[in-house]
Amino acid sequence: MPDTEPEASIETEPEASIETEPEASIDMESWVCPLPLRDAPAIVTGHGGGGAMSGELVEHLFLPAFGSAAEAGLADSAVVEIGGARLAFSTDSFVVKPMVFPGGTIGDLAVNGTVNDLAMAGAVPAVLSTAFILEEGTALDQLARVAQAVGTAALAAGVKLVTGDTKVVASGHGDGVYINTTGIGLVDPRVDIRPQRAAPGDVVIVSGDLGVHGIAVLSCREGLEFATSVASDTAPLHGLVAAMVETGADIHTLRDPTRGGLAATLNEIARAAGVGVSIADTALPIPQEVRDACSMLGLDPLYVANEGKLVAFVPAADADEVLAAMHAHPLGARSAVIGTCVPDHPGMVVAKTALGGNRVVDLPIGEQLPRIC
Amino acid sequence: MPDTEPEASIETEPEASIETEPEASIDMESWVCPLPLRDAPAIVTGHGGGGAMSGELVEHLFLPAFGSAAEAGLADSAVVEIGGARLAFSTDSFVVKPMVFPGGTIGDLAVNGTVNDLAMAGAVPAVLSTAFILEEGTALDQLARVAQAVGTAALAAGVKLVTGDTKVVASGHGDGVYINTTGIGLVDPRVDIRPQRAAPGDVVIVSGDLGVHGIAVLSCREGLEFATSVASDTAPLHGLVAAMVETGADIHTLRDPTRGGLAATLNEIARAAGVGVSIADTALPIPQEVRDACSMLGLDPLYVANEGKLVAFVPAADADEVLAAMHAHPLGARSAVIGTCVPDHPGMVVAKTALGGNRVVDLPIGEQLPRIC
Known part of the structure; x- marks a missing residue:
């Protein structure tokens, strides 16, 4: 590890060299959906599939809209240096349906998914946040099962759940439980994995x-x-x-x-x-x-x-x-x-x-x- | 700032001293919804209100279910030490309705809300993750407006958007755009604010x-x-x-x-x-x-x-x-x-x-x- 510096030193190591525009500068008055976002003027299921359409949404909508505030091509995880520590940082929302399936639940998945994104950067996962979006009417015992799966998976992975958030949306605007987990890991100084x-x-x-x-x-x-x-x-x-x-x-x-x-x-x-x-x-x-x-x-x-x-x-x-x-x-x-x-x-x-x-x-x-x- | 230590040293500074059980140990077979979760066996709007019912959900459901994996009482933000750096870490999901309102949008709110949770721990916000849950059928120009508000707010706050995620749910299981932002800030070594x-x-x-x-x-x-x-x-x-x-x-x-x-x-x-x-x-x-x-x-x-x-x-x-x-x-x-x-x-x-x-x-x-x- 390098010596710490007294000031906040933040450097990102870009995961992908996608060029960003100098500032957030979509002129919404004249905005036309940029090709190749297909013909659809609206979100379709494919935009969440992790394939070409997901990539187009990031490249042609999110990155231009975020402008120079975006770094590192918004990859699955980023490696950033903060306060002298080289950290991996990764977020994922989980919307799997059904919430319980052979071999796991949305709770295990939410912990392991983010732990794995950190691990793929060569980091030792340290802490996770958990943010729940709950649909009104979700049974408390169902939520408890999911929450227990989160706790059990976190214990097994050796990560601490240190901060969280809960929001509730009306019936018909969610689907039981959606979970976002975001994690921080410490990158092994011997590795450069990307x-x-x-x-x-x-x-x-x-x-x-x-x-x-x-x-x-x-x-x-x-x-x-x-x-x-x-x-x-x-x-x-x-x-x-x-x-x-x-x-x-x-x-x-x-x-x-x-x-x-x-x-x-x-x-x-x-x-x-x-x-x-x-x-x-x-x-x-x-x-x-x-x-x-x-x-x-x-x-x-x-x-x-x-x-x-x-x-x-x-x-x-x-x-x-x-x-x-x-x-x-x-x-x-x-x-x-x-x-x-x-x-x-x-x-x-x-x-x-x-x-x-x-x-x-x-x-x-x-x-x-x-x-x- | 203290010197860095060569190994991964992770310590959390508990924000609230809520005792956790030794391990994730809800016996689901005999699980009965613990009082005082009111009479409701299901999630109601009030569980997301940030008041007594939200607190009960954390205290009587999430903390027992998470067991010893949970630290710091799952407060709005946690202060953790990773790799010698003293970091604030905070997550929030945003489900505001409508998405655009006088003076702001869900995009500004998502950036400023997490920036502020970090600032309330005396931290200088450094990086944010953004995770979108999009409802099928959401207009791309509406999403672009929201994304541009995210970029503009991040530029104004001086935080970098370094990693992200996009999920799509079917119509009737979301409400346009939900955004989770999670942030890391460097805690000013002069302060102890909690x-x-x-x-x-x-x-x-x-x-x-x-x-x-x-x-x-x-x-x-x-x-x-x-x-x-x-x-x-x-x-x-x-x-x-x-x-x-x-x-x-x-x-x-x-x-x-x-x-x-x-x-x-x-x-x-x-x-x-x-x-x-x-x-x-x-x-x-x-x-x-x-x-x-x-x-x-x-x-x-x-x-x-x-x-x-x-x-x-x-x-x-x-x-x-x-x-x-x-x-x-x-x-x-x-x-x-x-x-x-x-x-x-x-x-x-x-x-x-x-x-x-x-x-x-x-x-x-x-x-x-x-x-x-």
């Missing part, structure tokens, strides 16, 4: 089975129930990250493939770093039950959300050691190398199919699975 | 006219429109606080009287510090238009929300100097002494009436004005 550092030659590793969270939530959604033994993988990943960092490897990039699944995550990294990503379909750890459910529902497992998995981009020389450390951790026991980072097709993800062909794995446009987290 | 420090003998000062935000919002609420020139006082108060701190006074307590108004804020401070508060009705700066609107609506101005005012508890010896510094600041020009902190009636707020009598100013129970912030 999407921009992904480099040709890196080995791409995932920490286990893909697609289970999304399928678990869908399996109990009203009107869509189906029988499966798949349970959500929601889990805090900072312990796994710590084990990986302990190897001394220069880990370039970490990301948890949540909304939009592995496909969205790999595309984001490819674009942020200006590299290509090449994966092998046959190397992807996708459980048969997830494959079956996806066939039935017409989904591609690469686009299904995970809540307890990470993707790592690691220099080839360090890959064996990192993989061994992951295998030795309970949350990484089924880790697998799924591909490599390449100099070809920058910004694109290409999968080698089982038959030996190649297919482009696109960034999803909208939302395959609404309200999955 | 409700528990309010002490008998302290002079109680408010920084200007009371009740204007709530009346401004109500004046344009659907079904309730009335003519008034009152505009919201939404403003960032950290500059005013800095001017007060610069005097060298040992400011004991600062609070912004938002939901529940001055009455809720003074009651919270009286209870946290175990002191009495005595105010004079004739000393309260309440504009005639607020009085008129309150008469018409059957409201008590002491319970109406403010979004750009603070209440300060200052040792008598420092009061003149602090008041002079406040008067010299644009946001404190109409500051006034409204009472004193007393050893009598601990935990209670008593107002001397214009006719020479005394009345108890109770903590509001539920919500006089729903969705005011």
Whole structure:
């Protein structure tokens, strides 16, 4: 750690180099919805999907509107220096439906989701805030179950819940319980982990089975129930990250493939770093039950959300050691190398199919699975 | 500032000494809604009002459910030490209806509200996160106006928007735009400002006219429109606080009287510090238009929300100097002494009436004005 400075020294380390305008300067009188916000003059479900439409909303609406007040491209997490401490800072709202699903609840998800965003910057999560938006008429025992899940998950992750907020909205303006969690973590001084550092030659590793969270939530959604033994993988990943960092490897990039699944995550990294990503379909750890459910529902497992998995981009020389450390951790026991980072097709993800062909794995446009987290 | 320590050192300074149970331990099988959560087995509007019912929800549901993961009584803001830096951390969700009102929008409110919660701990606000929950069908130009208000307010307050999140919920499960902002500020090493420090003998000062935000919002609420020139006082108060701190006074307590108004804020401070508060009705700066609107609506101005005012508890010896510094600041020009902190009636707020009598100013129970912030 560097020495502290006596004054408030705040520096942000941009996660993405999106240029901002010099000041907040939308002229609302003449404002026309900028292309490519599609034809819709209004918010549609796809704007919340974590895919191309979400990205367009940030790039073409939020960033111009925020002007020079915005930094760091409004990424999943920011690394900022305040009072001499190098901190990761991340926020997420959770609107998953239903609130209770096989393997977890909105409460676990809210804690683990923010813990994981901090961990993906190489930070040790320290404190969380919790802000609840409650719908009038929500049963107190249902709220208590959710709140207890928050407490239990926070204890398990070793983070303290230090401040909170509760708002109530009328029936018909919410959906039981929405939770925002925002967290602060202390960034390990040995690491520099961000999407921009992904480099040709890196080995791409995932920490286990893909697609289970999304399928678990869908399996109990009203009107869509189906029988499966798949349970959500929601889990805090900072312990796994710590084990990986302990190897001394220069880990370039970490990301948890949540909304939009592995496909969205790999595309984001490819674009942020200006590299290509090449994966092998046959190397992807996708459980048969997830494959079956996806066939039935017409989904591609690469686009299904995970809540307890990470993707790592690691220099080839360090890959064996990192993989061994992951295998030795309970949350990484089924880790697998799924591909490599390449100099070809920058910004694109290409999968080698089982038959030996190649297919482009696109960034999803909208939302395959609404309200999955 | 103290020297940094090489390891992650995290200490919280509890804002309220509410005891937590050793672990998250609600037995849901036998869970019975604990009194005094009234008779309602479900969330009602009053649980979001910032009064007694909000407090009961925190004390009897959230804190037992969170167990030992919760610290600091889940107050409006927490002061935590991370990596050697002493940080204020605060979260708020904003659900104000309508989103645009005389003098402001949900966007200004979302920035200034969190900036002010940090400022009330004596912190210089540094960074904010913004998390939007958008209702399907919300017009993009309406969202752009709100987002621009966020950017403009952040620029004005000197805080950076460094990370964000967007979720979309179906029509009928939101109300246009809900915004959560969470902020980090660096606490001035010279100060120790918290409700528990309010002490008998302290002079109680408010920084200007009371009740204007709530009346401004109500004046344009659907079904309730009335003519008034009152505009919201939404403003960032950290500059005013800095001017007060610069005097060298040992400011004991600062609070912004938002939901529940001055009455809720003074009651919270009286209870946290175990002191009495005595105010004079004739000393309260309440504009005639607020009085008129309150008469018409059957409201008590002491319970109406403010979004750009603070209440300060200052040792008598420092009061003149602090008041002079406040008067010299644009946001404190109409500051006034409204009472004193007393050893009598601990935990209670008593107002001397214009006719020479005394009345108890109770903590509001539920919500006089729903969705005011």
